[in-house]
Amino acid sequence: MVQEIPMVEFKDVTKFYLKSNQPAVEHISFKISKGEFCCLIGTSGSGKTTLMRMINRMNSVTKGKVLVNGQDVKTMNAVNLRRHIGYVIQNNGLMPHMTIRENIVLVPKLLKWPKEKLAGKAKELIDLVELPESYLNRYPNELSGGQQQRIGVVRALAADQNLILMDEPFGALDPITRESLQKLVQNLQRRLGKTIVFVTHDMDEALRLATKIVVLHDGKLIQVGTPEEILHHPANKFVKDLIGEERLSEAKYETVKVKNVMTAPVKINLGASLTDALTLMKEKHVDTLLVVDDDNHLKGYLSIADLQRKYPLVSTVSDILRTVSTTVGPDEYLRDNFSRILSRNGQYVPVVDANEKLIGILTRSSLVNVVYEKIWGDKNTLKNQSAKKAN
Ligand SMILES: Nc1ncnc2c1ncn2[C@@H]1O[C@H](COP(=O)(O)OP(=O)(O)O)[C@@H](O)[C@H]1O
Ligand SMILES: [Mg+2]
Numbered sequence: 001m002v003q004e005i006p007m008v009e010f011k012d013v014t015k016f017y018l019k020s021n022q023p024a025v026e027h028i029s030f031k032i033s034k035g036e037f038c039c040l041i042g043t044s045g046s047g048k049t050t051l052m053r054m055i056n057r058m059n060s061v062t063k064g065k066v067l068v069n070g071q072d073v074k075t076m077n078a079v080n081l082r083r084h085i086g087y088v089i090q091n092n093g094l095m096p097h098m099t100i101r102e103n104i105v106l107v108p109k110l111l112k113w114p115k116e117k118l119a120g121k122a123k124e125l126i127d128l129v130e131l132p133e134s135y136l137n138r139y140p141n142e143l144s145g146g147q148q149q150r151i152g153v154v155r156a157l158a159a160d161q162n163l164i165l166m167d168e169p170f171g172a173l174d175p176i177t178r179e180s181l182q183k184l185v186q187n188l189q190r191r192l193g194k195t196i197v198f199v200t201h202d203m204d205e206a207l208r209l210a211t212k213i214v215v216l217h218d219g220k221l222i223q224v225g226t227p228e229e230i231l232h233h234p235a236n237k238f239v240k241d242l243i244g245e246e247r248l249s250e251a252k253y254e255t256v257k258v259k260n261v262m263t264a265p266v267k268i269n270l271g272a273s274l275t276d277a278l279t280l281m282k283e284k285h286v287d288t289l290l291v292v293d294d295d296n297h298l299k300g301y302l303s304i305a306d307l308q309r310k311y312p313l314v315s316t317v318s319d320i321l322r323t324v325s326t327t328v329g330p331d332e333y334l335r336d337n338f339s340r341i342l343s344r345n346g347q348y349v350p351v352v353d354a355n356e357k358l359i360g361i362l363t364r365s366s367l368v369n370v371v372y373e374k375i376w377g378d379k380n381t382l383k384n385q386s387a388k389k390a391n
Contacts (some may be wrong), residue, residue, distance in 0.1 A: 005070040006031040007163055007195040008038075008055055013064035015050055024050045025219040028064070032197060032212065034162075037189050039198045039206035041242065042216035048199040051216070052165050055197065056085045068163070083107055086156025086164035086194075090171050092148045094140040100126070100151055101136040107159045125154040129184060146177035153185060157194070166198045170205070182209060203242050207231065215239055256370055258337065259330035262351045262360030265290050270299055270318045274311050277302055290350055290358055291321055298350055298358040300324055327352045328362060334370060337362070 013028045025047035032038045040048040053059040054066050057078040066073045073081060087093075094103045104125055105118045113121070122136055129150040140148050149169065156164050166185070170178040186209055189196050200206050206213050207227045215222040215230070215238075223235035231251045234240045240248060267290040268277055277289055287304040300321040310320050327350045328337050337349070351360040 004033065006067070007034045007036070007069060008032040008197065009065075009067040009070075010051070010054075011065040011067065013051070013054065013066060014062050015047075015054065015059065016062045023062075023219055025216070028216075028221050030214055030221065030224050032195060034195055035189075035193050036211050037186070037196045037198065037209055038212045038214060039200055039210035040214045040216060041200055041203060041206045042222075043201060043242075045218075046216040047219040048201075048216055049167055050219075052167060052197055052199055055163075055165060056082045056087065058082070083111060083159065084161055084163075086159075086161040088152050088156045088164065088166040088169045090168050092140070092152030094148055094151060094155075096140055098139075099136065100138055100140065100143070103140065103151060104136075104155050104158050106155070111159055113159075121158055125158060128157075128188070129154050144177075146173055146181065149173060149177075149181055150184065153181065153188070157188065157192070161194075163195045164197070166196060168199050168201070171200075185209070203244065203247070207247075215242065253370060254333070254335055256334045257330065258328050258332050258334060258351055258362055259360070261334060261366040261370060262330065262362050263366060265350065265358055265361045267292050267358060268302065268317055269294065270316070270321070272317045273315055274307055274317065274320075277307060277317055278311075281307075288347075289317075290324075290361070291317055292358050296357045298324060298327065298352050298356055301350075324350055329353070330359060334367070338367065 009031045010028045014026045015024045016022075017024055028047075028051060040051060042048055050059055054061050055068060055073070057073050057076070061074065068076075068081070068085075094100075095106070098106070101122045104122045105113075108118055108121060123133060126133055126136055131147060131150060135143065135147070140151070143151070153166075153169065156166075169185075170181050173181065182205065185196070185198075188194065198206075198209060207230075210227055212224065213227055213230045214224050215235070217238050223230060223239055225233070230239065231243060231247070232255065234243060234248075243251075266280065266284045266286050268280055270291055270293050280289060281287065281304060289302045291299045291302055293299055299318075300323050302317055302320060303322070306320045306322065314320055330351055330353060348361045348363040350358055351362055353359050
């Protein structure tokens, strides 16, 4: 099999800053594939910026190698390398004395693009971030913080860079602007197939945006994985803390499937008599029965009200059968079915497999346990809560 060359690869990278006898990062190895959205996350001082700036040689590598497109960055021309890698920083880095147009085409101009191509690019990019073309003639301070950062983001795309580095780009923005910029960046990345390396200390942001998360602590690599892997299998307490209690219990709940909480159905065969049905209802304390054929295919349900009305006019269950309007599959997520079940008048939803065979029921009371755990966590938390209340 031909191995695709990663967009970026860290090979046992260690960095000492001048006059420092502590490494800023040490023995870091991981790969970033083309088209990936890679978030570097860790607390302040964990080495995120150091690592990122080694990709475009704004920082040198002390030991080990950083490869971009399979080539050791040490062997490349640093200025040229930097111009071909987009770079977005927190306070947008726009030149205050240049118009938005001049800011956007700064790098393409340095790359000596022809004039018409420059003009076209400025228009294309301002459209891309949904700002009016007239803004091209404004100066940065005539735009809001969020608008400036939009320009900061597209400027990093101006020279058709395939690799873009972003260092806490939205840290200084209010939550709403931040969210709209996150969406913008995610959209651009998916639509244009860019590779993004994104530094953040915010796990929410990383989980929302990343296809790969790299967790750093004290200059060491703690864990690399997809958001799901990080969330469901945090490598240690540090990663757990970074995710936070709330998200962890949320994640536990997020992955509960129907089959994990379904209970045994009370069922009866199509050909059974109404007397059998009534006896079974009494015995199991239920007011409806699910009806199946000889192969356990779900055929409908039978209610005590219908039974009472028709008894003894008809003799078998199949005569007063009603169709079931909703079923769920065992591998569906509970979270996707919550409102469906709670909003239904009935007390439960039958669970059927791919062949329409009845394998369980999802009752309202099985949801209660899940909601309970989600809200209270484990039993100890509940004990603590009630102890607090009692005091
Ligand atoms: N220019 C520098 N000179 C000396 N030490 C530095 C320099 N930049 C960062 N460091 C040190 O390297 C470590 C990692 O810093 P940094 O990469 O900026 O972390 P982060 O971006 O995760 O907050 C810290 O201990 C920091 O003090
Ligand atoms: Mg930093």
